[in-house]
Amino acid sequence: MSPHVPSSDSIRTVALVGGTHGDELTGVALVRAFQQHPERMQRPGLDVTALIANEAAIAACRRGVDGDLNRSFAAAELADASLHSVEQRRAKAINAQLGPKGPDTATDLILDFHSAASDMGLNCNITGEDPFLFRLAALAIHRLAAEPDPLAVRCYQFPAPTGDAPYLPTIARHGMGVEVGPVMPGSLNAAIYFPTLCLAHTLLDLVAEYAAGRWPDAPLPLDVYTEIDTIPFPRDADGRLTAMVHPERTRRVYQPLQPGDPLFLDFHGRTIPYTGAPGLYPTFVNEPSYLAKDIALCLARHSQRMV
CATH class of the missing domain: 2.20.25.160 (N-terminal domain of TfIIb)
Known part of the structure; x- marks a missing residue:
């Protein structure tokens, strides 16, 4: 195991999330495909679930109905019983299902699938500093680059927020966004969907290998693009x-x-x-x-x- 990843860390429960934004249909299609064939997401040693985050926003083909679900998971907002917008209610329900946010969360890892209209390619998005996630991204990038039909994947880092982060993946112990593009809002692009599916399978394979203690020890180089x-x-x-x-x-x-x-x-x-x-x-x-x-x-x- 890489010396940069704590040896005591255990990953068993994984959630694949799509439709956090209702007009980003790549993740919606991917998660629904896994829900229809759950055997394709299961891996030895892991308990993997697939969740559609915001059905109401998907039906409206909008980013959100009353707000942004991916900005609704700050601890204070989750605890405030007076907040009743579509996204606030949905955030509380997801937190109850996958969390609760904090040290007693039921979910070890969330992979949250998003798409962008910008020509971003395939990205593993990481907020702040999480050694496990950077190692996971590096292994995925190197593995997919070495395939007979290679895929280019980047690691994109958002700086750690000064306070409690409001993003959906933060209800798990580890949370990674998968950002892909270009895909126009409310549309699908097969040339983006299938590479995203390949990346999802690779990430699941690697997490299963980690759970089995089969990650290599040697450190890997990782190019990181940090938003400033x-x-x-x-x-x-x-x-x-x-x-x-x-x-x-x-x-x-x-x-x-x-x-x-x-x-x-x-x-x-x-x-x-x-x-x-x-x-x-x-x-x-x-x-x-x-x-x-x-x-x-x-x-x-x-x-x-x-x-």
Whole structure:
């Protein structure tokens, strides 16, 4: 076992979650396929369940009905009996089924499947620092890269929140998001679905190998893209958009930005260049669900670590 992963850690109960956002149908289709054929998700030594998180949002083909389910799992919100929105009720039900959030949770690992309209490819998303998850991501990335028909997978890190994280996977002891794209909201893309399914099977295989004590000891190199900032849209004094993400940038997700590179294009055809620090990687570029948050794209710093 890798020296970076605590030897006392035990993984037995795993939940595969889709439909946390109702218009991200890749995870919905994947989880329903596992529910129809549960033998395909079971692994020796593991108890694996598959859960559709937000049926109401799926039926409406919306990210959420009253709010964002993936921002509804802070401990205080889960404990507040006065909160009754669709997503707040659903969060409490999921917490009762898979949790409760905290040291007594019934679930060791949650894999939460999401999709993006941005050309993100396949990503293992990790919030904060979790040695088990980084090792799991590294093993999956190396294994899939070595297949006869290789798949490229990246490790994307969200910084640890300063307080109690509100994300669905945090009700388990370990929680990883699987983010894939490009897939337009409310749609499916077979060219993304089947690689996502392959990644899901690989992650389950690796977790079963971990439970059986069969992970290799040697550390592996892992490229990590850590989100450090976001860039808002240009707006006028009344808050109206004055420019769009430059089409060259939408085609260059995960390619480093340099000062002077085209970033936005205004409605008169004038280019607005990037003026920030060099060598940062744009991600979630022109993501539709981020417009309401005034995020045109995110910026990540690349590093390599041994895990």
